[in-house]
Amino acid sequence: MNCFYHPETTIVATCQDCGKGLCSNCASNYTIPMCKQCYSLRKKNDFKIIRKEFAQVILIGALITFFIHGYSYKFIFDTNADLMSNPKFLGLYVLVIIVNFYYSMGIVVGWKTLNRLTPQIFLVLPLIGWLIYFIVKLYVSMFVGLVWTPVFQPPKSSDISIDKNLYFYADEKTKFYQRREVANYPRGFRER
Secondary structure, eight states, rough: BBBBSSSSSBBEEEEETOOOOOOOHHTSSSSSOOOOHHHHHHHHHHHHHHHHHHHHHHHHHHHHHHHHHHHHHHHHHHSHHHHHHHHHHHHHHHHHHHHHHHHHHHHHHHHHHHHHOOOOOOOOOOHHHHHHHHHHHHHHHHHHHHGGGEEEEEEEEGGSSTTTTTEEOOSTTTOOEEOOOGOOOTTOOOOO
């Protein structure tokens, strides 16, 4: 067989997603042997995942900050005139909101990080046990999130290796179907 991109060269590897033949130059372009189309498709999917995770962290962090400061605002200042009368308080209050927003984002990032680190088992606990579990997890996620927020990255689809023997490549949107689930194949299915 010859390379898909260089017909004069013999193949040394195949693309892990679509099975195209790749020569040594094409196979060494990326960490795993992939063709250009499959790599760009994975990269596009990675950006979608990153944007989605980033939007979730920002949105939930903003909601937590809004509820905390919206509720505490009426206890700190009697009226809006008290806040505006002293510019030092206004600057300090804005700084507190920014720090609290970072801290709130850290809760979300810490929670997601703890979900990835803990084993995927079901705990059988009484109701008070679940309450204690979630309170402890919330506090631990606060501290993990403070450290982990600047380096947080969601998992990428390019980090997931796909065994060609277990899966078929079903369509252009990178949906993989197991061989055992023959009844769930979409209409017009073709193996690549």
